[in-house]
Amino acid sequence: MIKMKDLTDKEYLYGHKACPGCGMGIVGRLATKVLGEKTIIALPASCMSTVTTQYPQMNYSVPSMTMAFPGTGAVLSGMSAGLKSLGVKDVNVIGFAGDGGTADIGIQALSGAVERGDDFIYVCYDNEAYMNTGIQRSGMTPYGATTTTTPSGTASIGEKHFKKNMFEIMIAHRIPYAATACSSYTTDFMNKIEKAKNIKGPAYIHVMAPCPTGWGFPSELTVEIGKMIVECGLWYLAEYENGKVKMNLVPKTLKPVKDYLMAQKRFKHLKDEDIKAIEEHRDSEWELIRENWMK
Amino acid sequence: MSKPQIVKYKMPESQKDMPLGPSSEAGVIIEPNAGWRVMKPIIDNSKCVMCLKCWILCPDGVIDREKGTLEIDYNFCKGCGICSYECPQKAITMVKEGKQYD
Amino acid sequence: MTNQNIVSSREFLNGDEAVAYGARLCRPNVVSVYPITPQTIVVEKISEFVANNSMDCEYVHVESEHSAMAAAMGASMVGARAFTATSSQGLAYMHEMLHYVSGSRFPIVMMNANRTLAAPWNIFGDQRDSMAQRDTGWIQVYVENGQESLDMIIQAYRLAEHEGIYLPVMVNLDGFVNTHTYELVSIPSQKEVDEFLPAFASKNAVDFNNPRSYCMSASTEWNMEFRYQQHEAMMNAKKVIESVDKEFGDKFGRYHGGMVKEYKCDDAEVVLVTTGSVSGTSRLVVDSMREKGLKVGLVKLRFFRPFPVEYFKGLKSRVKAVGVIDRNLSFGYEGAVGSEVKSAMYDSCGSPKVIDFIAGIAGRDIKKKDIELMYNKLLNLSKGQKEEELQFIGMRW
Ligand SMILES: Cc1ncc(C[n+]2csc(CCOP(=O)(O)OP(=O)(O)O)c2C)c(N)n1
Ligand code: SF4
Numbered sequence: 014m015i016k017m018k019d020l021t022d023k024e025y026l027y028g029h030k031a032c033p034g035c036g037m038g039i040v041g042r043l044a045t046k047v048l049g050e051k052t053i054i055a056l057p058a059s060c061m062s063t064v065t066t067q068y069p070q071m072n073y074s075v076p077s078m079t080m081a082f083p084g085t086g087a088v089l090s091g092m093s094a095g096l097k098s099l100g101v102k103d104v105n106v107i108g109f110a111g112d113g114g115t116a117d118i119g120i121q122a123l124s125g126a127v128e129r130g131d132d133f134i135y136v137c138y139d140n141e142a143y144m145n146t147g148i149q150r151s152g153m154t155p156y157g158a159t160t161t162t163t164p165s166g167t168a169s170i171g172e173k174h175f176k177k178n179m180f181e182i183m184i185a186h187r188i189p190y191a192a193t194a195c196s197s198y199t200t201d202f203m204n205k206i207e208k209a210k211n212i213k214g215p216a217y218i219h220v221m222a223p224c225p226t227g228w229g230f231p232s233e234l235t236v237e238i239g240k241m242i243v244e245c246g247l248w249y250l251a252e253y254e255n256g257k258v259k260m261n262l263v264p265k266t267l268k269p270v271k272d273y274l275m276a277q278k279r280f281k282h283l284k285d286e287d288i289k290a291i292e293e294h295r296d297s298e299w300e301l302i303r304e305n306w307m308k
Numbered sequence: 309m310s311k312p313q314i315v316k317y318k319m320p321e322s323q324k325d326m327p328l329g330p331s332s333e334a335g336v337i338i339e340p341n342a343g344w345r346v347m348k349p350i351i352d353n354s355k356c357v358m359c360l361k362c363w364i365l366c367p368d369g370v371i372d373r374e375k376g377t378l379e380i381d382y383n384f385c386k387g388c389g390i391c392s393y394e395c396p397q398k399a400i401t402m403v404k405e406g407k408q409y410d
Numbered sequence: 411m412t413n414q415n416i417v418s419s420r421e422f423l424n425g426d427e428a429v430a431y432g433a434r435l436c437r438p439n440v441v442s443v444y445p446i447t448p449q450t451i452v453v454e455k456i457s458e459f460v461a462n463n464s465m466d467c468e469y470v471h472v473e474s475e476h477s478a479m480a481a482a483m484g485a486s487m488v489g490a491r492a493f494t495a496t497s498s499q500g501l502a503y504m505h506e507m508l509h510y511v512s513g514s515r516f517p518i519v520m521m522n523a524n525r526t527l528a529a530p531w532n533i534f535g536d537q538r539d540s541m542a543q544r545d546t547g548w549i550q551v552y553v554e555n556g557q558e559s560l561d562m563i564i565q566a567y568r569l570a571e572h573e574g575i576y577l578p579v580m581v582n583l584d585g586f587v588n589t590h591t592y593e594l595v596s597i598p599s600q601k602e603v604d605e606f607l608p609a610f611a612s613k614n615a616v617d618f619n620n621p622r623s624y625c626m627s628a629s630t631e632w633n634m635e636f637r638y639q640q641h642e643a644m645m646n647a648k649k650v651i652e653s654v655d656k657e658f659g660d661k662f663g664r665y666h667g668g669m670v671k672e673y674k675c676d677d678a679e680v681v682l683v684t685t686g687s688v689s690g691t692s693r694l695v696v697d698s699m700r701e702k703g704l705k706v707g708l709v710k711l712r713f714f715r716p717f718p719v720e721y722f723k724g725l726k727s728r729v730k731a732v733g734v735i736d737r738n739l740s741f742g743y744e745g746a747v748g749s750e751v752k753s754a755m756y757d758s759c760g761s762p763k764v765i766d767f768i769a770g771i772a773g774r775d776i777k778k779k780d781i782e783l784m785y786n787k788l789l790n791l792s793k794g795q796k797e798e799e800l801q802f803i804g805m806r807w
């Protein structure tokens with residue numbers, strides 16, 4: 014278990030160019046604090062790579078490689094295989110990929126790498142759209158959200174589909190360790206990174222990372238928004254280990270989704286019936302969670 | 309403060325100075341982010357109980373705890389306001405950048 | 411521990427197997443490959459080596475060619491020697507990664523089985539797949555037979571990992587004609603190869619004492635200088651290709667000719683430029699035409715990138731007409747090698763006449779009579795008769 018006082022004062026991610034209040038910044042910073050110096054990072058095209066590796070400013074102080082948008086899983090495999098064949102031990106290999114780089118273009122490489130059982134940590138930081146290229150929808154964009162490719166309008170509600178469930182997709186791979194997390198729940202997230210570090214084989218952590226720029230909320234609310242999404246049940250904290258899912262935080266009653274949605278510009282256009290539809294979908298998801306994982 | 313420092317980076321002056329391929333020293337910061345800041349967090353250490361919420365939640369890691377009281381690395385604080393918003397003691401206030409205060 | 415005490419031997423191997431044997435001798439740390447006809451045997455053979463404990467490597471069963479190259483890149487970044495192989499659709503599929511790898515200066519070696527690209531779908535050979543990758547920054551060599559295939563895999567690592575190069579190398583074998591044709595191949599011993607190719611000590615890999623960020627972004631202010639550096643490395647390769655080939659020749663008794671290999675060109679009036687397996691057949695035609703007193707020669711172009719510009723500049727004053735057999739086609743213009751040869755020989759006056767022959771597309775046989783026809787056309791041209799600059803040989807009609 015991670016204790017705040019034991020955490021290093023060293024910053025392995027510093028001075029980066031992410032927007033003020035970026036949830037992804039918390040993710041990169043805390044993950045590397047837990048993993049320490051002996052860490053190699055794969056950075057596919059995304060906000061994460063863009064804001065950290067502009068020559069000559071390299072904001073990660075551990076070795077990293079910016080790489081192709083679709084290739085995170087495979088690059089991690091290659092790094093891990095390379096280290097293994099060179100007899101190098103005790104080095105963490107981690108990828109930070111966005112939701113697009115994970116659930117859309119990178120899902121094939123991720124699936125292959127997980128199925129092969131290669132030893133790496135894959136962190137998907139989920140800001141629910143392609144932020145780096147200017148807020149286009151991804152397979153992780155939630156229903157009803159306005160993005161630049163799913164703008165709401167007289168004939169459009171915004172994004173028309175509900176989020177893809179990457180956690181369950183990873184479970185279907187029988188991955189040694191998978192977890193969901195949120196940048197607002199820092200201890201939970203760091204504990205999960207710590208677990209992933211000690212797992213032999215692949216570990217996948219899907220961490221919700223609110224994006225003030227893309228979601229449309231004031232930068233000081235990043236942590237608050239992250240709490241709200243968990244409290245209203247549109248996101249959950251869970252982990253899968255030894256064939257079982259454990260819910261890490263179950264709100265006694267789920268708060269109404271409306272407050273969460275209305276705090277963000279991307280949902281401002283939603284009507285009461287749209288919000289009701291979102292709430293119904295949430296409820297059906299939670300029914301499944303209770304049915305499958307909480308009995 | 310033991311936060312990473314801005315370095316004067318020696319850029320290549322000829323083709324032969326160029327690093328091999330696009331790779332470069334890790335952990336090199338050549339410029340501050342202070343210019344982005346509109347609002348500036350000010351910590352009142354007399355109110356702070358060192359719960360370290362702000363320290364852990366800062367996306368830029370600019371809060372320093374090493375001296376036993378908190379200090380902000382204003383070179384890299386972007387003024388997002390998370391620290392101030394999350395502080396249970398209301399020990400951090402956001403003031404307009406450039407304004408005088410005591 | 412793996413038993414990799416290979417002693418020298420001579421065996422009947424096809425081109426794919428020769429590549430696998432060559433790759434094994436290079437002791438790659440990581441092999442990440444995805445099967446595609448006609449490269450499949452390479453993948454299978456290496457799998458067999460690994461399964462029988464006669465090859466010491468991490469074999470990554472990637473789920474695509476894009477991932478094959480991405481994994482190789484990851485491996486190279488941590489200091490591992492990486493090998494991969496592909497063909498045609500697979501090469502096209504990994505196109506994005508080819509740029510990443512060369513741009514990041516990772517000395518990865520890849521075998522490519524030349525095969526035409528869909529559509530129309532076809533698994534047989536032509537070289538449009540690799541020629542279309544001309545500008546990806548890979549060193550490209552075209553080999554003629556199994557022996558040259560094996561030898562060039564070994565040489566490729568020496569080239570790729572050379573201090574002044576650090577670029578990836580693609581070794582191209584004609585699909586089926588080379589990949590699936592059996593011949594007697596000399597396999598050097600592990601000891602000899604170890605002497606020729608030392609263990610990989612990358613100067614472009616993770617070092618925790620001096621951590622670096624790889625493959626970073628470089629702004630408009632700096633990007634062009636990185637490209638220039640890549641170009642310089644490619645230009646440096648020209649000399650190294652010759653010296654490595656010589657050194658290889660001294661050690662193993664087989665010198666392949668460096669950038670280009672001439673055949674009976676000294677007094678030739680017309681020459682034909684070939685790439686890959688058609689060179690063998692063409693030599694036979696040269697011999698038979700020579701018997702008739704015709705002054706024909708053959709230039710086997712081995713390296714397409716870097717391109718032997720100097721050689722062709724020199725060739726220009728030696729011959730009256732040059733033909734190129736292009737087993738590829740750049741739709742709307744001509745064959746890729748034809749364009750390069752012409753541009754290399756370009757001069758305001760005195761350039762020889764050039765005919766670009768498009769032939770052998772999608773595995774179509776280039777017969778001796780086709781080659782003879784090409785030489786005759788060149789001879790006609792050299793005597794002042796008119797010939798079309800671009801000709802399709804072996805067409806149905
Ligand atoms: C093959 C390829 N297609 C498209 C792009 C353009 N591109 C770069 S980043 C990006 C979106 C990244 O989205 P995500 O993975 O969610 O990360 P984020 O930027 O949101 O953090 C896109 C579409 C690319 N770099 N490569
Ligand atoms: S766009 Fe969003 S995810 Fe990207 S840097 Fe800005 S706040 Fe972070």
Ligand SMILES: [Mg+2]
Pocket residue numbers: 111112113138139140141142143144151
């Ligand atoms: Mg995203």
